[in-house]
Amino acid sequence: DxxxxxxxxxxxxxxxxxxxxxxxxxxxxxxxxxYRQTMMRGLELLxxxxxxxxxxxxxMPEDRFSAKMPNASFSTLKIQPSEPRDSAVYFCxxxxxxxxxxTEQFFGPGTRLTVL
Amino acid sequence: xxxxxxxPSMDCAEGRAANLPCNHSTISGNEYVxxxxxxxxxxxxxIIHGLKNNETNEMASLIITEDxxxxxxxxxxxxxxxxxxxxxxxxxxxxxxQNFVFGPGTRLSVLP
Numbered sequence: 001d002x003x004x005x006x007x008x009x010x011x012x013x014x015x016x017x018x019x020x021x022x023x024x025x026x027x028x029x030x031x032x033x034x035y036r037q038t039m040m041r042g043l044e045l046l047x048x049x050x051x052x053x054x055x056x057x058x059x060m061p062e063d064r065f066s067a068k069m070p071n072a073s074f075s076t077l078k079i080q081p082s083e084p085r086d087s088a089v090y091f092c093x094x095x096x097x098x099x100x101x102x103t104e105q106f107f108g109p110g111t112r113l114t115v116l
Numbered sequence: 117x118x119x120x121x122x123x124p125s126m127d128c129a130e131g132r133a134a135n136l137p138c139n140h141s142t143i144s145g146n147e148y149v150x151x152x153x154x155x156x157x158x159x160x161x162x163i164i165h166g167l168k169n170n171e172t173n174e175m176a177s178l179i180i181t182e183d184x185x186x187x188x189x190x191x192x193x194x195x196x197x198x199x200x201x202x203x204x205x206x207x208x209x210x211x212x213x214q215n216f217v218f219g220p221g222t223r224l225s226v227l228p
Contacts, residue, residue, distance in 0.1 A: 035159075037218075041217075042217060042218045042219050042220060042221075043154075043160060043203075043217070043218035044217050044218075045217070091159045093159060104162070105159075105160075105162065107158065107159020107160060107161075108159060109157075109158070109159070110157070110158075110159060
């Protein structure tokens, strides 16, 4: 298995533009997580899905952020409109859901977003 | 969830044990201590977790004080590949979502 796949790996955009980050989880994994990492705030959990259904989005910073999982093999995190403070590395992770979810997360390589 | 305090950085000689401390003086009775690490530019990796008793797995040992106000992660024979940022997180198991935040952690440098 190729692991969790994220695209793009790097994204540079201008303030006000829409940004879409993509994630393909490991096949067979029932849980998918989106994280954001910045120097100021560290690594934060934004939202997670179970069987394509959003379970907890309490970490999503504001309405400009939205996430979808239309099927078991694809998820998107959208920012519209983007702002410079959204600049961060965004990680996607998936978990098979056996036993304790937090201990069996497999992370993607991340997308480094820069909003000018 | 309880807050944690970790030293910002530590050095360790290759082949020696690395002992990474974490203070969590406000921990509640149902909160676990989790340790993760993040090697440069990669996503975090789970290492170990525990509630009260000391724990050991193939990667590390976790020593939790009797009053549970602090813990130590031990890498018994550190290698250069263990150079990473190590995060100590205290939280309940469920629910997963809110407050699952990794703080600044400890940057461990394993020196040859």
